[in-house]
Amino acid sequence: NLSTIYFVTPTYPRREQVPELTRLAYTLLHVPRLHWIVANDHNACNPYLDTLLNRFGIPYTHLASPMPQRFHKAESKPRGVANRRAAMQWLRQHNITTGVLYFGDDDNTYDLKLFSEIRDTKHVSMFPVGLIANYGISGPVVCKGKVIGFLDSWVAGRRWPVDMAGFAVSLSYMAEHPNASMPYKPGYEEDYFLRSIGLTLDMIEPKGSNCTEILVWHTQTKNHERTMVKLNHEYLDDRSN
Numbered sequence: 001n002l003s004t005i006y007f008v009t010p011t012y013p014r015r016e017q018v019p020e021l022t023r024l025a026y027t028l029l030h031v032p033r034l035h036w037i038v039a040n041d042h043n044a045c046n047p048y049l050d051t052l053l054n055r056f057g058i059p060y061t062h063l064a065s066p067m068p069q070r071f072h073k074a075e076s077k078p079r080g081v082a083n084r085r086a087a088m089q090w091l092r093q094h095n096i097t098t099g100v101l102y103f104g105d106d107d108n109t110y111d112l113k114l115f116s117e118i119r120d121t122k123h124v125s126m127f128p129v130g131l132i133a134n135y136g137i138s139g140p141v142v143c144k145g146k147v148i149g150f151l152d153s154w155v156a157g158r159r160w161p162v163d164m165a166g167f168a169v170s171l172s173y174m175a176e177h178p179n180a181s182m183p184y185k186p187g188y189e190e191d192y193f194l195r196s197i198g199l200t201l202d203m204i205e206p207k208g209s210n211c212t213e214i215l216v217w218h219t220q221t222k223n224h225e226r227t228m229v230k231l232n233h234e235y236l237d238d239r240s241n
């Protein structure tokens, strides 16, 4: 009797969207009892995305969750926040108070062991994330089976200096915190979210053999938009010469 994992994926329209979601889908297809919440940064549900998601045969919910207009010109954008907020609202509206919530971006890389590890999360489980910033890793420091601190190359005054992919939350625990929220504050989404659910250090369940294993990586796909723009400019320059 496995509990359901609600895997929340923020995504946005760009050239890499279909390959990213395809790669991710073929990982998720190996996972039993998983509900995929795909929240697209777009003003409506794209039929092309529905067609793609339907083909995989994974139980899913497709949400349209555009980033508010006021952030479009910000130099540092709250990436994926409107998406995750929409997913949390959907879970609340459907009164889903059992199972496990995990925020899994469309470009990360997931070991299948991650899913069996987080499935029995009682309150909040945590584990290291590979390929984060300078140190190349971000994660809890564990002593005698308890989390006593964190290793992260950008602490920046955060109480919970962890990556979005480095924790999972039980939905029955979340239900006790109806004010759970994620701020539009780049860099501080995880910290404020974990504060909003009243997290305490002794509550954290370390996963992956006491956080010694890396089961998720913050991989990033090269964005070719800039290259394309440059090529286009070169093409226009050539024409005017």
Ligand code: UDP
Pocket (backbone or CB within 6 Å): 009, 010, 011, 012, 040, 041, 067, 077, 079, 080, 081, 083, 104, 105, 106, 107, 220
């Ligand atoms: N994302 C989004 N809208 C955007 C930029 C990003 O919905 O304008 C999504 C993206 O698909 C990913 C998450 O938000 O799942 C985090 O974005 P990204 O991977 O670009 O950020 P990074 O991992 O570099 O912090």
Ligand code: MN
Pocket (backbone or CB within 6 Å): 105, 107, 108, 218, 219, 220
């Ligand atoms: Mn990413």
